[in-house]
Amino acid sequence: MPHGYNGKILRVNLSTGKVAAEEYPDQFYRQYLGGEGVIGYFLLKEVKPGIDPLSPDNKLIFAAGPLTGVPAGGCGRHSVGAKSPLTGGYGEADSGGYWGAELKFAGFDAVIVEGKAEKPVYVYIHDGKAEIKDARHLWGKKALECQNTIREELGDDLIKVAYIGPAGENLVRFANVMNDLDAAAGRTGLGAVMGSKNLKAIACRGHQRVSLAEPDAVKEIAKWIAQNTPITNKGMHDFGTARVVPALQSGGGLPTLNFQLGSIENADKIDGAYMRDTILVKRRACYACPVQCKREVKVDQPYKVNPMYGGPEYETIAAIGSDCGITDLLAISMGNEMINSYGMDSISCGATIAFAMECFENGIISSKDTGGVDLRFGNKEAMLQIIEQIALRQGFGDVLAEGTARAARKIGKGAEQYAMHIKGQELPMHEPRLKQGLGVGYAISPTGADHCHNIHDTVYTDYGPMLSALNPIGIFEPMAANDLSASKIRLLKYYSEFIHLLNSLVCCYFVMSLSLVGFDRLTQLLRSVTGWDTTFFEMLKVGERSVNMARVFNLREGFTAKDDTMPERFFAPHPSGPLKVALDRQAFENGKKIYYDMMGWPNGVPSTGRLAELGIEWAASMLPSK
């Protein structure tokens, strides 16, 4: 077994109660690495086409990678995957915190959960062993109580827990799988899959450190990261992810009123600096990370916000804030705690509320439908009220718990025009009229609209460290944010494959930023951890492989190039505000076409040879016949 791995994948069958450790050849690890790579492999190989994502036939996979648990900044992440109940396609999300590292310490590289428990259970993994335990007393519990109860009953405060909140139990289609109270495998509704299996949590504890091929070389790189990231990532440290608010606001890229606008009055009351100056009590880090981009906020009045749940990320601030017409950071912080404690994706939750608000404003739904909740833009109390209703599937919340796409179909009356989703997944808080390459990235993403494995055009509009970091892969010239030429699409292809690689390693793209750590050091890190004589060429192929496996998964589920869409709204400019441009339909369609060409996907379908070049020829037989 290669260094960097335990060489053991845990398979837990909740229907039979069987728990087993499986071993795979070294080559398996080198080809798929871990995280998303391993998830793509098992989803394709083991999940039958056409199954109901919320049935026992779905499999829920937790996967660390060779870098997970390595004592270096950025190495505290893991991936979670399943067929998505939100999109009906490939579901995958990544999380920080401490859980992934602890899974490695406990002796496993991944966990495959299959079947369904008769009654609520949780899995306890510790020092190479795993057991299924009763969780009936945990069902209905919010995050903090769930975590603390498990720690107490197992008598170890250092246990790390990945869990679902009530939202996952209630099969909210954008429920997530969280860990460590503020870290989330947020998107594609994986928490509902966990809930459908009656699995409340996976608790980990172990004492095995990650085996390193060249410990001194790893130490050297870790030291470099520790010394440099607090400087280069100073903005992230000081202000957290909400540091981006001012630039987005001034550029017209701050989603507002369900993406009707790109800026909002009082945006300076919801940014990272304002948070720091008002409610921030502490910065938090993931495992081994010197950056500390996570927040801890405390509010006493008018809401009581518990610092244990951290503080709102940018995505949350925009989703339940500006996109709902709300700029009250205290209400947003309250909403953040609720979303975290119920276990939901704050992006999809906020975007679904914003959708409902626009329906409400347009008379498509009324107080009668909402059970009296006055769902107007800017109504923060309504926002908080509906969050709870969604999580508990109470009242109108039961409709919204299905996500915007299904809710819009249920509501009818033209509600679909207000549903800002792609493939059923709600758009994240990045404006595709501002960042147009990201718009194409939204459309072609296998998980539906996603901002993580995507480019953010605005950082490549001029010479500077972000651009010059790409020189080693042949990208040299700045591109306008609304450029959708082949150069931009090439950037999208390369960079998104790079992120899919990071999701297989698994590590953090803030810390492992190209403009900081760079290709060479990342390659060296993987070499030093595993002892492999790998190149960045081979590594980037892992990313490309993941993208192709996810594409095949979706095609097998019936998706076609026609599903690589964009809501109509984005082809018209904001009626007011600083951003004057919209997506051009022809440029957008051409951008997708170029992307397919670059991928070797005629009509959006990977060719057999293309899959074979990536060593996954076996996946070709899974493509639907024409």
Added chain:
Amino acid sequence: MPHGYNGKILRVNLSTGKVAAEEYPDQFYRQYLGGEGVIGYFLLKEVKPGIDPLSPDNKLIFAAGPLTGVPAGGCGRHSVGAKSPLTGGYGEADSGGYWGAELKFAGFDAVIVEGKAEKPVYVYIHDGKAEIKDARHLWGKKALECQNTIREELGDDLIKVAYIGPAGENLVRFANVMNDLDAAAGRTGLGAVMGSKNLKAIACRGHQRVSLAEPDAVKEIAKWIAQNTPITNKGMHDFGTARVVPALQSGGGLPTLNFQLGSIENADKIDGAYMRDTILVKRRACYACPVQCKREVKVDQPYKVNPMYGGPEYETIAAIGSDCGITDLLAISMGNEMINSYGMDSISCGATIAFAMECFENGIISSKDTGGVDLRFGNKEAMLQIIEQIALRQGFGDVLAEGTARAARKIGKGAEQYAMHIKGQELPMHEPRLKQGLGVGYAISPTGADHCHNIHDTVYTDYGPMLSALNPIGIFEPMAANDLSASKIRLLKYYSEFIHLLNSLVCCYFVMSLSLVGFDRLTQLLRSVTGWDTTFFEMLKVGERSVNMARVFNLREGFTAKDDTMPERFFAPHPSGPLKVALDRQAFENGKKIYYDMMGWPNGVPSTGRLAELGIEWAASMLPSK
């Protein structure tokens, strides 16, 4: 201008007599590097479609690369290119020796020759200047006399000369451009292009050393190469390229009797060991090379062979030897001197003679046609006689000087079945029934059948240094020599792109062998020379870019996937001998299809997006409309 370059490309217009130095942006060098990359660029941009390769409209390009002239083993090479008079498509060949380094020392990175001189001329390039000089007195002269006359009249014995012999003057379609008496840009008939321009030679002399970004780092790598290559390349040093004869003979891969067979009696009389033990007087090296794979042989009886012309390479030994049924090393050495002094490609020349011999044996041509030359297999005197007739286009030689494809059409009577060529270029001395991936490589090569930018399947049939050298790009498992699965085709894609990269750097693939120098050291060398923060990912894209430019060139000239052929002979096994297998037609066709898929070439045509990914979107407009 980047380190490693002079930043000057010389343009010589022989029609107008104008000589000018041109400058290109740094980005141009980084994208195309040099050698073949630069040649592909200029051929596409400047050579109009449909021109006669032997007209003044053709352009003949000599290109060094960033590594040419760097004081390290393997760095003494340059490329030559033009539209090929042999294939009618992309023409390119590479040469060792000293000329490329001297071009760099003389202040230029490349020379573009256009138009046609009224009377024979040569170009003298020295220390940043260039002049066109009268060459009427050189016309008709063989190599040695040509070189020496130029050195004498310019008064400098260290002048390096690239030249054509009488064959090039006589527009023999497989005439080559030689330098240093034993080094040849051998294939695709570039000597005929030079002859058509009335250009006898380009002489270089300079005192400018290659500028290095990190001289110490370069020195370190050069030292490593100097210390290690004589050990790892010991077989090449001891026996030269003819070291491969025994293994090919025993495996049935030694082309014999125009590829009718794969082995020949007395093969041990034409191998590298026999040469060493009989006629070898000295080993020769290219610029800065510690390997010394080149031979110098001396024969007094029954032929007088001048050591100045070196000694026969494996390709020559098989082409005018075994493939013609001849195993007399003295006759082969004589033929080698003649071919070198007349300036022809020994592969195409020998293969054309073998073709004629099979026609003769089958009564398709007779002594009447050949003017009395008894062109039977094994007749060494006939072989020597016809070499001269071809070079001078005398008698039946005038027919054969057109190459096998044209000669077969002229001869008619079913002669075409004996013409072992692809796209008009004769097969090199590697048996595609033995090395089947190489067979697919022959078919898809832009220059017609070629063994250099190709794989040699037999070295990947087991674990060992050749295979493990490919681990860093994700290739791990041995493959049978007749395996044509996707794994083999992936190897073909990656490895041939690697060779096209070496042809752009320009450097030697014996010295820069992956199993020796390896990806990392090669990347480091380019970084240290240029100062670029490049990766192997970016570098391999240069190779892929070259392959795509060449493909576009051919498509523009009317080639289609239908021209990616293989002579019928290779689909049936040898009637006797050790090799029992033949190419399987379906596996072969499928191999090509997979290659197209992997390249992103639907129906063999690069997609616009694929070209755009390589930064050559401009080439898409050159593709014929469907």
